[in-house]
Amino acid sequence: MGSVVDAANKEVNGTSSAKKPNVIFVLGGPGSGKGTQCAYIVEHFGYTHLSAGDLLRAEIKSGSENGTMIQNMIKEGKIVPSEVTIKLLQKAIQENGNDKFLIDGFPRNEENRAAFEKVTEIEPKFVLFFDCPEEEMERRLLGRNQGREDDNIETIRKRFKVFLESSLPVIQYYEAKGKVRKIHAAKPIEDVFQEVKAVFSPEAEKILELTNLLTFYLGCSLGSSVSKEISRLIDQECVLCSTGIETHHHLFFECEYSSSIWKHFVQAILPATPLNVHSAAAMISHFRHPSQAPPVIKLIFQSVIYLIWKERNARVFTSASTSAAGLRSALDRLIRDRLLSFPSPDPTPSLLQFYFSGPRPP
Ligand SMILES: Nc1ncnc2c1ncn2[C@@H]1O[C@H](COP(=O)(O)OP(=O)(O)O)[C@@H](O)[C@H]1O
Numbered sequence: 001m002g003s004v005v006d007a008a009n010k011e012v013n014g015t016s017s018a019k020k021p022n023v024i025f026v027l028g029g030p031g032s033g034k035g036t037q038c039a040y041i042v043e044h045f046g047y048t049h050l051s052a053g054d055l056l057r058a059e060i061k062s063g064s065e066n067g068t069m070i071q072n073m074i075k076e077g078k079i080v081p082s083e084v085t086i087k088l089l090q091k092a093i094q095e096n097g098n099d100k101f102l103i104d105g106f107p108r109n110e111e112n113r114a115a116f117e118k119v120t121e122i123e124p125k126f127v128l129f130f131d132c133p134e135e136e137m138e139r140r141l142l143g144r145n146q147g148r149e150d151d152n153i154e155t156i157r158k159r160f161k162v163f164l165e166s167s168l169p170v171i172q173y174y175e176a177k178g179k180v181r182k183i184h185a186a187k188p189i190e191d192v193f194q195e196v197k198a199v200f201s202p203e204a205e206k207i208l209e210l211t212n213l214l215t216f217y218l219g220c221s222l223g224s225s226v227s228k229e230i231s232r233l234i235d236q237e238c239v240l241c242s243t244g245i246e247t248h249h250h251l252f253f254e255c256e257y258s259s260s261i262w263k264h265f266v267q268a269i270l271p272a273t274p275l276n277v278h279s280a281a282a283m284i285s286h287f288r289h290p291s292q293a294p295p296v297i298k299l300i301f302q303s304v305i306y307l308i309w310k311e312r313n314a315r316v317f318t319s320a321s322t323s324a325a326g327l328r329s330a331l332d333r334l335i336r337d338r339l340l341s342f343p344s345p346d347p348t349p350s351l352l353q354f355y356f357s358g359p360r361p362p
């Protein structure tokens with residue numbers, strides 16, 4: 001049976017308990033510079049580069065039974081069936097000792113994306129998207145000079161069409177999940193890499209972690225002003241307790257002020273004070289009975305995270321502050337208002353009645 005932490009990992013990352021490699025999808029139109037930048041990332045950040053196109057071309061060369069089919073599809077600028085490409089990617093991942101991969105040129109359509117997720121249960125950490133105008137990509141492809149059969153103007157135009165119709169929707173899918181890191185790719189190689197480097201910096205990692213955390217709890221993707229504000233949340237003193245460094249873990253879970261808010265719900269509704277993002281997620285996913293519990297618990301988590309974040313911002317920007325007791329009352333009101341707007345489930349008691357079986361603020 002999986003542990004609570006396993007379940008939490010699954011809830012947060014969409015992965016099962018087995019250690020999954022860290023995957024970044026590298027997407028962009030043909031000739032946007034994906035392969036070129038991947039080589040730099042490998043050198044600077046220790047990733048292994050897997051190019052779906054290179055794996056397919058190697059498969060043609062190897063004389064495999066699929067070779068002719070793959071060759072014909074590439075010549076036409078079409079996308080090879082997912083099962084073929086995914087098998088090659090899986091094999092390459094398994095044969096490699098590394099645990100972090102740049103998967104370049106994949107997923108190229110919705111079928112690629114859904115099949116990869118289903119087969120591997122891997123959710124990318126983020127998607128690096130090289131945004132480049134068509135004229136520039138065309139110029140680069142015509143000058144690429146690697147002897148590729150598909151770098152001729154007729155096939156290039158077909159590949160552009162496939163990119164717009166099939167690949168852009170995949171990027172939009174990840175955009176809605178807050179996972180796309182867009183790079184302006186029309187600049188000289190070194191300048192593009194400066195932008196890429198910023199995405200891989202330790203600071204960016206912390207921002208990514210916190211953005212994912214807030215997106216997960218608030219159940220929506222975050223606006224750019226929130227993302228900008230999150231980027232400030234690094235290595236400065238916590239404004240709620242003034243005794244710790246304001247990492248996301250500290251701010252939402254460890255801080256005395258925040259943990260006193262969580263404690264308010266312990267025993268009656270929550271089994272314990274959540275110590276971190278994983279235990280919080282595990283609590284949500286493990287409360288299956290009674291049926292009223294999961295939505296109420298999810299709402300409690302969203303509301304606590306939301307109000308702690310709001311309180312933190314009020315202190316940073318307006319110097320106004322609310323005591324922990326005041327915040328607990330505001331929280332109680334917020335939760336009751338939200339529960340009143342939920343449709344009543346059958347059978348009774350309602351979500352609100354379930355919530356009232358918990359503690360009242362002092
Ligand atoms: N920023 C850039 N400016 C000019 N040429 C570039 C740039 N990035 C890549 N190239 C060149 O453009 C061509 C296509 O780049 P490549 O990395 O193979 O693109 P992709 O993998 O996206 O198809 C290559 O010949 C490469 O040397």
Ligand SMILES: Nc1ccn([C@H]2C[C@H](O)[C@@H](COP(=O)(O)OP(=O)(O)O)O2)c(=O)n1
Binds near residue numbers: 028054080
């Ligand atoms: N996921 C993928 C990736 C590439 N392919 C095929 C179809 C693409 O036109 C070719 C070339 O892809 P590759 O990523 O090497 O090159 P470009 O980004 O088009 O320059 O390979 C595929 O069918 N499925």
